[in-house]
Amino acid sequence: MLPQLSAEQVHAALPWLALAETLTQAFVAPPEAPVRTAHAMSAADTLLFMPAWNERAIGMKLVTVIPTAGHFGGHTVDASYLLLDRATGSPRAMLDGEALTVRRTAATSALAARALAAPSPTRLLVVGTGRLAPYMVRAYHALHPTLQHIVVWGRNAETTQQLATELLDHGLPVSAATSLADAVHEADIVSCVTTAREPVVLGEWLRAGTHLDLVGGFTPAMREADDVAVSRARIVVDSMDSALKEAGDLTQPLAVGIISHDAIAGDLGAVLRGEVMARRSAQDITLFKSVGHALEDLAAALLAGAAFLTPSS
Template sequence: MSLYLSEQDVGRLVDVADAVTALEEVFGQWGRDGTENLPRQRLPLPVRSLNLMAASAPSLGICGHKAYFGGCAYVSLFSLEESRLLALIEASTLGAIRTGAASGVATKYLARPDAATVGIIGTGRQAKTQLLAMAAVRSLQSVRVFGRDEERRTAFAGEMAEVLSCTVQATDSAEACVRDADIVIAATKASDPVVFGDWLSPGTHVNAIGANGYARRELDDVAVLRASLVATDQRDQARTEARELIDLAEAGKLDWANVVELGALVQGEIAGRAQDSDITLFKSLGIALEDIAFAKLIYDRAVAAGAGTKIQTD
């Protein structure tokens, strides 16, 4: 028997802080226990692409994959020891939370310890989990929000003010949102830059999370080039999806060997910022290892709580 876990099950069983811990632990093992991650594969179709990604985490005793098409997403989680399906999990909520959690891990290791102000561009579901992750790893004092729709950004600021223990204010421009922020987050579907390097103050940490394909970008070249350290989930996936990095590499202005993987930061192989004035960047793409590590936590919680629906898969 296997478990089927719905979006509602996932939302009841875990939160963003749980996911930050789960991802930090699995990144701490990557490269030490045979962990593997297959970068996202896209099957082009007339309307949109079918997306497939897979990973294994021997330290957790699992392997699995995520498949998504449009707004429909599932993670299949397998036991390495028993060679059986443990769970089929609806993965839209899972994906939003794990994306926030990846930024949480990056921020824990890259942002200044005293970072307390956040500027976030974007007001969607991903923006919410980004802010929850920031609150899980830093003591926030204030948040500024910008989105193109005034009504939506005002509503989002009000919603997050009720969730976060700090001031949340909507701004009238992206520049006003970003300037002087300790942590800057881009969580958009933009095809042209929404964050410009000239806006960044010394000591800022940037999480760019919305663009995971060559047709999209959220940062201008200056924002990337000003960073003393550029990190990503996985270099191999970044080479095909991170347009901000790909364009600079092709122009000879960025060396892929200098792009740091999140696992190296967590394991202490590479130090984070060298000094408080450094600008640091996490280019988030979302990888299967994050999905299955979080899925394992969800599965374990479901088993303990008797949640989910048992399905016959043998």
């Protein structure tokens, strides 16, 4: 029977520091990872397919987006990850895809901030209170030991306070923000994990030296930051091909000439290999735009499922 790793097992197998190191290696020497494909199963339902492979393993993530799934006891977005042996093509393990995704997404953002943010950041703002938000807080806290204040903001004040209290109860220095504009202006790092279709963060709020992390938008119709924010920033992406196809925060201002392709310094792999210097001064505003990359899934799955891909398996 094919071994299956539950959400709890996946989270336990991916400690933040080890995951960040694994992701660094994957970005520096990336596996084959074609741009994900999306298939419309109906007017509302979508199937996403994200494959990647290296000399050791093949990984495939299947993601379903079914808005009516809740009526049948499911989740609007669900995911499964299948890990196969590269030499034989044989299935080795099935992993909980949601746990894998939130873990690797948060770790990638925190890792990118180590390369792009100003040294020794002390204040983080997380915009959004959905499923990814608490993992973003935990990943940044683990990878940025100089952080002293972490603030969360959401449209619903009660939900925001509940999230802040939950994280504070777990020993994290978290509080709830009441003014988004003030919180953005005070932050060294602003991380957005929303599903917004209109900009939430305005460029006029950003002070010099801020690092802006845009995570939530994954279609051309979604925006988390306005044109002013994007035009002020030196931009790095997780995947050039995917970002220029799917990231509304970039495709929209590119389409109307607010920014040119030259505004995108490169991808995270190039930064980590030392080929691109994203931050050139303490005054630079930097921006990391991620839409999700299959290389992150494969790297995390290999770390979580190491026992199933040993030579003796």
